[in-house]
Amino acid sequence: MKNQDYLYLDHAASTPMRKSALDKYIEAESFGFANSSGGHKLSRNSKNLLEDSREIIAELFDSAPSEIIFTSGGTEADNWTIKSLFDSKQPNNNLVTSNIEHEAVLASAEWISSNGFQTKYAKSDENGFVTKDEFIKQIDDETKVASLMWGNNETGVIQPIKDISKELKSINTSTLFHSDVVQGIISDNVDFHRNGIESAAISAHKIGGPKGVGAMFVNNKFKLPSFLHGGKQELERRAGTVDVPGIAAFATALQEQQTRFDEEVGLMNDERLIFEDKLKNALSVEIIGESMKRLPHISNVQFRDINSEVLLIQLDLNGLGVSRGSACASGAQKPSHVLQAMNIDSKFINNHLRFSFGWTTQAGDGSKAADIVMKAVKEIE
């Protein structure tokens, strides 16, 4: 089976690179391959490319270039904000986050706890939603960092970021409000300043850019301590030779994604709705978070009678690639912490699959995917 015959609905895990981004990578690797910190002409080429990319990305997010720091991806940006502000001189500081975050945030939170700081978890309700009141009640005078994701990577449920940021400062003006917007930027309009987000994790490979590249937005009001120590790259905030071609490709991918946003996201939404309707009419399924405001690209489906591992394999054999949830957790074969946090009945907790649409989605994909699912279910029964 050629790749073209295989229907890929795992865009929440990763996306193919856009041609414009690949072309830019190749061009930048030739024009801007030199170390961007050097003092000669070729280094200046590289440095210019880096700063142009920073400006492009900053402008797309309505922020200042000095607020964008390049990283190796979303994981690093989440780790950075969460871990770097805790200091043994202030042992009473705490972290507030939620129990439905991505592993990059949850594992960082565990690290904070293992270093003696308190971590408080706001709980999701049964719809995968963390209410403003539930989150806000965890904040106190000692909250150093509060972190809530924009949209959940397993269910797509969008969290009340703006409502929380408005109220959070009335309790503690010095709390830094971080948001993991890795999934959010795939299919929602994310504006940091307007939503009161003070730091954010972004990843290139979710929107048609290269893997291993991402960015951290940090409001100019805050100066995060360096996470990687060494040279003075990235405004003296992140040491290490900068991946300029990867970053240039990231900026190009983001530019194309933003230009085509309405068209691409409209299609993701339409195809997802067709897919969900067709499945609901034909099978015994539940769409998780159906009544909630969700990211248009994600559909988490509970199959009443079929184990997700079995169905995943049968779908793969039939030419449809999806996942059980977060890519990081799926290999582990344990129930999703997000579904557990939602109090999903334990009888059905291993019966979920995530179908995620993306920038390569075409008209007809939703219906085709539903047909493949129905065929696979019949084959299993």
Ligand SMILES: Cc1ncc(COP(=O)(O)O)c(C=O)c1O
């Ligand atoms: C919500 C969320 N945060 C963080 C990450 C990690 O991003 P990266 O793969 O760029 O490290 C992912 C990737 O799956 C994600 O979905």
